[in-house]
Amino acid sequence: MNMKKSIAVLGLGKYGSSLAQALYDLGEDVLVVDKNENLIRDMSSKVTSAVCANLDNEDEVAALGLQNYDIAITCMGGNLSASILCVSIAKEKGVPVVIAKASSDRMKKILKRVGVDKIICPEEDGGVRSARILTSQYIKDYFEIDDNLCMIEIQPKKAWVGKNLIELNLRKKFNMNVAGIKTNGGNWAYIDPTREITEDNLLMVIIEKDDINKWR
Structure with a gap:
């Protein structure tokens, strides 16, 4: 059985809120942080813990205890300074995986220089996801893990119904x-x-991107 991961989501815009709740629904321990008290109040019942803090303030970010998390995700695509600060502190604290949302190519380049492990571009990723879903009668959702692997939610083919994974191979x-x-x-x-x-x-499947078209 996979170990539950602890994930800090920093910034609660539309994307950050959606991501945090999806991660929590998948069984992960999720901390959310934002300076907006109303957003924190709304999310407090939807994740493991919710903290009101100013992500532009070095002392407040340092006090979050990010060293206790497996993954830190900054979701402030419109706030470069806060993203740089959060990524820098997360790396200093030894967070194993630091991910950042970027809203432009310039922001991507800067965040990579700071040491971020993975860049998220919701606008680009959303287009890819939509394309995958619209071109297949079986794919219900699509998530890129990295340049090679993806995770997809699929409806079983008719030929699979009534069989188990051992039989289907x-x-x-x-x-x-x-x-x-x-x-x-x-x-x-x-x-x-x-x-x-x-x-x-519905099945959650991990597959290499090049193999998607072989079965759909």
Whole structure:
């Protein structure tokens, strides 16, 4: 079983709020931070913990205890100075993975110089995600993990219904790993390889991008 990750989401715009709640729904420990008290109050029941702090203030960012987190994500694409500050402190504190949202090519270059591990561009990623979904009758959502791997939510093909993962042997046939399953809008869960797949299931699959077109 995968260990639960602790993730700090810094900045609660539309993207940061959506990301934080999605991570929490997937079972991760999520801290959210923003200076807007109303946003913090609204998110407090949707994540593990919510802290009101000014992310432009070095002392307040340093006091967040980022060294206790596996991943730190800055979601302030419109605030370069706060993004640089948060990335710098997260790196100094030894956070294993530091991710930052960028709103321009210039911001990407600057954040890379500061030492960020991964850049998120929601506008670009959103277009790719939409394209993947619209061109397949089975793909319901699409997330890039890195330049090679992606995670997709798929509806089972008709030929898969009534069979289990052992019978389907999807890893060998399509180079895909099934990470989770859910039914009728329920929560994601680990899948028993002997469990029969039904029409109302959704599967969470990790696959290389080049292999997506081989099965859809």
